Structure formats: C-alpha cells, structure tokens
Amino acid sequence: MRSESYGGDIxxxxxxxxxxxxxxxxxGLVAEDPASGFCGAVVRFESGNVVLEDGKGRHRxxxxxxxxxxxxGKPVTLVRPAVKAEPKRVISASxxxxxxxxxxxxxxDSRLWVEGIHDAELVERxxxxxxxxxxxxxxxxxxxxxxxxxxxxxxxxGHRRLGVxxxxxxxxxxxxxxxxxxxxxxxxxxxxPYVDVWQAVRPEAVGIRAWPTVPRGTPWKEGICAxxxxxxxxxxxxxxxxxxxSYRDLExxxxxxxxxxxxxxxxxxx
Numbered sequence: 684m685r686s687e688s689y690g691g692d693i694x695x696x697x698x699x700x701x702x703x704x705x706x707x708x709x710x711g712l713v714a715e716d717p718a719s720g721f722c723g724a725v726v727r728f729e730s731g732n733v734v735l736e737d738g739k740g741r742h743r744x745x746x747x748x749x750x751x752x753x754x755x756g757k758p759v760t761l762v763r764p765a766v767k768a769e770p771k772r773v774i775s776a777s778x779x780x781x782x783x784x785x786x787x788x789x790x791x792d793s794r795l796w797v798e799g800i801h802d803a804e805l806v807e808r809x810x811x812x813x814x815x816x817x818x819x820x821x822x823x824x825x826x827x828x829x830x831x832x833x834x835x836x837x838x839x840x841g842h843r844r845l846g847v848x849x850x851x852x853x854x855x856x857x858x859x860x861x862x863x864x865x866x867x868x869x870x871x872x873x874x875x876p877y878v879d880v881w882q883a884v885r886p887e888a889v890g891i892r893a894w895p896t897v898p899r900g901t902p903w904k905e906g907i908c909a910x911x912x913x914x915x916x917x918x919x920x921x922x923x924x925x926x927x928x929s930y931r932d933l934e935x936x937x938x939x940x941x942x943x944x945x946x947x948x949x950x951x952x953x
Contacts, residue, residue: 708761714752775812792843793948839869846944849874873940888932
C-alpha cells in the first residue's frame with residue numbers, strides 16, 4: 684500500500700478543529716441553550732449576558748460564551764451587535780443645531796428689519812442658517828426715522844409680522860421716541876444699547892482691549908477707525924465682520940434682541 688493514495692497527512696486532517704461561526708445576536712434571533720434546552724428569541728442584553736424569550740413569554744438570561752448556543756441544531760457563538768454611533772450634532776454659528784441637507788423654505792410674508800447694511804451682514808453671519816431654515820428675509824432700512832410710516836406701508840397681519848432691530852435703543856434717546864410711536868401687535872421692536880452695531884461685537888473678537896471713546900460730534904465709525912488705525916470705515920468693517928465666527932463673539936444684549944425677533948416673526952403663521 685502506498686501512502687500517496689491518501690493525498691496527504693491523514694493525521695493532520697483528522698486533527699483539524701472545526702471553526703464555530705459567530706452570529707450577531709440581533710433582536711428576534713432564535714437560539715437554543717444546549718445545556719438546558721431553553722429556546723427563545725433574543726430580546727436584550729444585560730451586563731454581558733443575553734436574554735432569551737420563549738414562546739410562553741418566559742425570559743432566561745445566558746452568558747455569551749464561545750460556542751454556547753445552537754441555531755438550527757448547529758453550535759454558534761453569539762456576539763452583541765455593534766453599537767451604532769449617535770449622529771454627530773453640528774452646531775450653527777448661532778448655537779442652534781444645524782439642519783443638514785435642508786433646502787431653504789419659501790420666504791415667509793413676515794420680515795426682519797435692521798437699521799443698515801452692517802447690521803444685516805452681522806445678523807446673516809451668525810443667524811443666517813436659522814433664517815434660511817425658517818424662511819425669514821432680513822432687510823436693511825438705512826435708518827428708522829420713518830419707521831411708523833414704513834410699518835403702515837408694509838401692512839401687517841397675524842401671518843405677516845415685522846421684527847425690527849434698532850441700534851442705541853435706550854431710555855430718552857431719539858430711537859426710543861421713534862419706537863414708542865409704533866403701536867401694532869404684529870410688530871416687535873427690540874434693540875441694543877450700543878451706538879453702532881460694531882460695538883455689539885466683543886472687543887477681544889477683533890483683537891482690541893476695548894472700544895475707544897469717540898468725542899461727541901465726531902462720526903462714530905470714523906472716530907473708531909482713526910483711533911485704532913483701521914483706515915476708512917469700509918476697512919474697519921471688514922476687520923469687525925472677520926472677527927465674528929459665532930454668537931460667542933457678540934455681546935449678550937444683541938444676541939437676546941435678535942433671538943426674540945426671530946421667535947416673533949416665525950410664530951402666528953397659519
């Protein structure tokens with residue numbers, strides 16, 4: 684007899700260990716504990732053990748040991764399903780949860796008015812994502828001297844509201860007297876105490892210790908740029924806007940004022 688007829692080492696073939704397959708214990712998978720004969724569906728996991736439920740609703744807890752279960756009469760090793768990572772929440776510049784993949788909704792009839800271009804750009808920088816999600820359009824007024832007439836011309840209603848952001852809204856100011864003349868339940872006017880919206884940006888955000896004091900009678904933006912060596916107001920504004928990355932770079936009065944306005948113009952619509 685020739686050993687070649689066996690096609691290799693017969694002893695080596697006989698010593699091969701069977702590989703026990705691993706099966707992910709998804710809820711509902713039916714498995715049997717061979718020691719007790721208990722057969723049931725996977726319902727949950729407890730401290731490294733699996734809980735099975737049989738046809739009579741009885742629960743039994745078994746350790747997840749290698750080759751510890753039978754499926755269709757064949758030994759298997761049950762393993763826990765991989766833990767699914769929670770979707771990472773992306774925060775927008777305003778501090779709200781960013782809505783990914785969102786298509787901007789049709790603009791509402793309601794509007795958010797601000798005094799000037801700089802105010803509008805600053806609001807867009809921080810709250811732009813929120814405004815697009817809500818369908819709110821921001822419009823600069825270039826001053827509020829004719830605010831009452833502009834409100835009347837706009838024509839408000841329950842579904843057509845106005846939110847107005849005003850600079851230097853403090854008791855006794857010209858701005859406060861103009862605002863007091865607007866009496867419409869569908870109009871909300873809020874503001875901040877700063878002479879200009881630039882000042883509502885935290886000084887450290889633009890690399891200065893504090894906003895300089897501008898002498899009375901000197902245009903505020905020109906005075907600031909002269910004191911800081913920023914050149915013309917257009918150059919100064921680029922510095923200010925570039926320093927704003929999120930709501931954390933703004934003073935609290937401005938943040939609160941804008942948040943109230945957004946809430947106001949996005950409610951009451953049928």
